[in-house]
């Protein structure tokens with residue numbers, strides 16, 4: 001099915017035209033647009049005042065962007081993340097929203113056929129296509145450890161990347177080396193930006209990244225030929241502007257000093273904070289805590305009880321060991337910054353009980369004396385020489401039996 005979709009991909013066709021031609025229902029497209037609104041609201045200039053119908057109307061007119069997708073040193077997890085969407089129509093729909101001209105793992109052809117397909121796609125769309133790169137690029141020994149049709153990845157990337165309108169590095173490996181660059185880094189693996197210079201490059205790190213971030217970037221580019229605002233690591237701000245810890249559902253436990261000490265312990269079963277298990281959330285910028293994967297609530301590492309490994313952060317991912325805690329840059333470590341919610345309770349000694357008893361007794365005695373003094377003043381007010389009570393005041397003289405006789 002996917003092969004036929006790729007093979008039949010027609011360029012310069014709007015998304016609406018494509019959906020109509022492939023028999024994709026309007027309803028499926030609206031569901032897709034609703035998800036996109038949650039996932040990439042800034043990248044597509046989608047505001048909270050818009051309805052899915054408005055987004056669908058705008059997106060429908062967009063000409064599908066031509067994509068050439070290259071794989072280098074990778075595990076294909078980023079592609080899997082794009083395809084393994086929970087809604088039955090989404091895999092198809094994604095491939096109908098973009099025009100995938102070349103993708104090694106989704107196409108039927110191989111060997112010479114695949115090589116010809118790549119050459120043709122590059123020639124046909126030169127200067128207009130977006131190059132998506134998955135996987136790192138080995139530099140050691142002139143890049144001989146990764147070849148595509150006999151050419152080192154270094155050479156292929158420089159050649160095809162030079163003809164692309166924009167380049168997206170998808171996943172942590174393509175963004176800055178990822179797992180292949182972990183110590184001892186046998187191939188001297190690097191990311192796209194270390195090889196291609198003078199190009200507009202967007203890094204979408206993650207292992208895997210959220211597919212809606214990629215779609216947000218590609219659709220924004222297709223709509224108005226611009227790329228989203230990016231941070232100093234070339235990540236789109238709409239998806240990487242906050243750290244995981246900021247909106248983590250376990251944050252209250254962090255603040256309270258409730259930490260999992262061991263997998264399977266009571267705290268783990270209760271959903272306590274995973275910081276002491278090596279969670280890198282406080283030092284990792286990504287939207288995982290608010291934009292879950294595959295539209296299923298709680299489907300993300302911390303949601304299922306595993307610590308964040310910091311896969312979107314260059315200085316953390318695959319560099320800081322999993323069991324090590326990260327430094328808290330913007331927040332102090334509990335419980336130094338917060339009073340613990342649970343305090344240790346002791347027993348009260350008999351001496352303390354006695355002293356409290358004496359204190360309470362003294363207070364009660366003082367209260368009694370004060371009340372008597374107050375009553376005395378009231379008594380004095382009705383004494384001879386004082387003002388007579390007014391009529392109807394309910395004085396004792398009015399109510400005494402025989403007083404009116």
Ligand code: SF4
Pocket residue numbers: 244245248249250251252254272273274275279280281282302308
């Ligand atoms: S340390 Fe990790 S698990 Fe704990 S609150 Fe922060 S992000 Fe969540």
